[in-house]
Amino acid sequence: MTIDRQKLIFLDGAMGTMLQRKGLQPGENPELLNLTRPEWMRDIHAAYVEAGSNIVYANTFGANGRKLAGTGHTVEEVVSAAVRNGKAAVGDRALVAVDMGPLGELLEPMGTLTFEEAYDLFAEVVKAGAEAGADLAVIETMTDLYETKAALLAVKEQTSLPAFVTMTFDENGRTFTGCTVASMARTLEGLGADAIGLNCSLGPKQLLPILQELCSQTRLPVIAKPNAGLPDPVDGHYDLTPAEFAQAMKDAVAAGVSIIGGCCGTDPEYIRALHEAVKDMQPGQRSYVEQSFVCTPTNALALDGLHVIGERINPTGKKRFQQALLENDLDYIVDVAIQQVDAGAAILDVNVGYPGVDEVAMLPRVVKKLQAAVDLPLQLDSTNPAALEAGLRVYNGKAAVNSVNGEEKSMAAILPIVKKYGASVVALTLDEAGLPKTAEQRIAIAQRILDRAVSMGIPASDVWVDCLTLTVSAQQDQAVETLKAVQYVTDVMKLKTVLGVSNISFGLPNRMLMTQTFLIRAIQCGLSLPIVNPNQKEIMDAIAACRVLSGQDGECRAYVDRFAGEVAAKPVAAASSLTLDEAIIRGLRSDAAKLAKDALASETELQLVEGHLIPALDKVGIDYEQGKAFLPQLLGAAQAAQSVFEVIKTSLAEKGGEALKKHRVAIATVQGDIHDIGKNIVKTVMENYGYEMIDLGRDVPPETIVQAVQEQGIRLVGLSALMTTTLPAMEETVRQLKELSAPPCIMVGGAVVTEEYAARMGADAYARDARAAVEIARRLLGGN
């Protein structure tokens, strides 16, 4: 359905408010009324149509498998009754929408419901709605962009219904999960929503500025379904009359909103007043700005200057990274990401392709892991279309893809995925004929990819052209051709350009000078998205300088901050008397790493662990036990030890030697419990005593823990529970583990667990704190 943005469409008002008036009892499931009180539904829908609604929402807001569990009714039963009630009430006077609200449980990484589970729950509702004859699907009152994406994908993949999507915003212009208007608009438009907007949250006056912003961030028709003002905190009554509500909504229509209705506190009187007030209005002109854009929910990155794409998440030529991939050590990849964030990257390229790694499974895992730990948009880098699709599917926000090229096969495989998930894409200027020799050939390929992308509905601003850097020592004439192409693509085609620059200097002495010079020349030609190693100071220095010269760095502020700090910091570097042990004890991560590197010249890796690392950690541990040091210091030392371990691991990986033998310990927060800081503290400390920690996460079912123990031959399991309500789950986990033919040792801990309780449930040990957990592990497993 293409919706005319110039034509007003009237939605309905609140369902909950009306049901309460009809006699809905507190705590009663409102969706079951579709079965028990169909006449109420028909009255309500009919009243809205008589007041002027063109679309009514069937009473299916919470009719999902999670909320209906235990009611004795299926989703299919409730949803189809609701749609039938709607159809019976409105006939052909209005359309009926199948309506989906939040699932009432937070998705990963904030909660524990997985993206895939959320998708399945929405799919069940929307399929039932479509089969019962709904005319469109509505996704509303969303605060989490990830949950919204799961719902929208379910609508698009499971039905052919048009999708209206509205989210709930706060006065600060963000949803409760921090999602920005721009991130919402550009992500949902990319995913194929038919209209987007705001509902609930506030009254029309408070929502106006947010609606105005939304109108400039999307080409789609915009929806406004606000509350009847703000509720009185004492008694919950909303403060706008129908006339006041209608009057305030005129401003929204003038701003370009074309699909309007009401949410909490509104009734048919509000819709009638609204209809009367605006029916002769034309939605106002909107000024959409087409721009290149990628985002996470909370980080909306409009690409209107020079932005660095960090290239370090890539196993090519990096033994330590390869080892981490093969060992599933995703924490290492997160560390690589964090370093680049701190160094000034704006986007992170993510490549996990390596022999022996199942990229289709690994890329989505890494995407989820990275998005839980860093807030930068990602550029998924793979030659495997299935891996790209798997990664884009679980990405929260608008991502980029690296890359498509001019080969027919590549365009046919990659562009449909880019279109489906609304991503940006790097267009690599090579094709069946191989590497182009001239700027003209590069430009021709870029044009071909662009034309194809645009013909498929991908906006030109989402195509970023890579004009290919070749090694200047091997093909000297090509550097100029690359630069010419960058200039043309920027000036004439008006597209963003991407370039991996470090290739240029391969095989030459003083590589940095060559790379830096080429980078600066490329930026001068218009390069907007250099792919570089942001940890290289000279590269980022050059970029900082270029940003000043282009005016992007207003008042030279970032440049001054960058270098003023440096001058002051230099003399302090003479902390030569610091020993490795002291550095660990004081929690000085980078000093500890540096001293460990030096120490490796004269000591073996094992000597380093046994002679420095463990004794230093023990010193802090004993202070902690005696109340002379506290948790932050204990963890600080553990993290410094971690940086030493990283030096050791890298050294061993480079030598191709065998990794240090470690005991494996599984750790989990039990089912039903979502508080994981205690578990994470124990993990951090134990890891740095050299235990290999298998972190099973939080809210972990007993079966998962049993399975991990059996499959990975684990001899010690740590369980954490914070609430009395989750102690039974801990007991059950212990019981199941003890039933194994060779049960592992179990230690338990957490706020509500006591020594006595631990013994009673059959655990082998009670860990009062992280330090105690280390002692227990030593006692039970020996070593370390």
Added chain:
Amino acid sequence: MLDIDEALRYLGASGADEALRQRMEGVAQDAEQRFVPRFIYRVSAVEHRPEGEWLSDLQLLLPGNSARKMLAECQRAAVLVCTLGLGFEQHMRLTQARDMSQAVLLDACGSALVEAGCDAAEKELAARFPGVYLTDRFSPGYGDLPLDLQPAICRITDSQRRLGVYVTESCLMTPQKSVTAIIGMADKPQRARIRGCAYCAMKDTCALRKGGHSCDD
């Protein structure tokens, strides 16, 4: 605003040295700039029924001795939900990935900050009802007030829509830094049963206290 001593207590580091205290102050300052506690409340008449304290306007029953004792002299009560929101949760997650040592300080500040939010809510309530005396606030899990009241409290305050506060099946609240509480409202001064004698309006005249007892014994 945020009480540093309280945050240190949450961390189990009341005996912190100056350096650790300063770190905590730095984290607290940053947390206060980034996160403002948000709250909603509803007020209801209270009926003292045999089966418990009945908040009639909200149709909520508070069973048990704790609620009975706290609300004995109250004609009304407020039900409060306060949260730091998911932004704090996200910040906490990013901080944990970077630096657990910093994260435990932030966690403690978060707990103190949400309490400061409850204090602010009490102030607003007191300003709205001049001449009314408030009891100490108490939450499900206090004494014998059952934890499984959480879902009902979230439902009647519409906390999911209005604050983004959910309750899981095991009665845990998300975002984690969220608090639900009951505050009794009476027409005469109320004892500081929970906060203790030092905070009590009757501390100078209290017969229990003179006899070496407290009203929470």
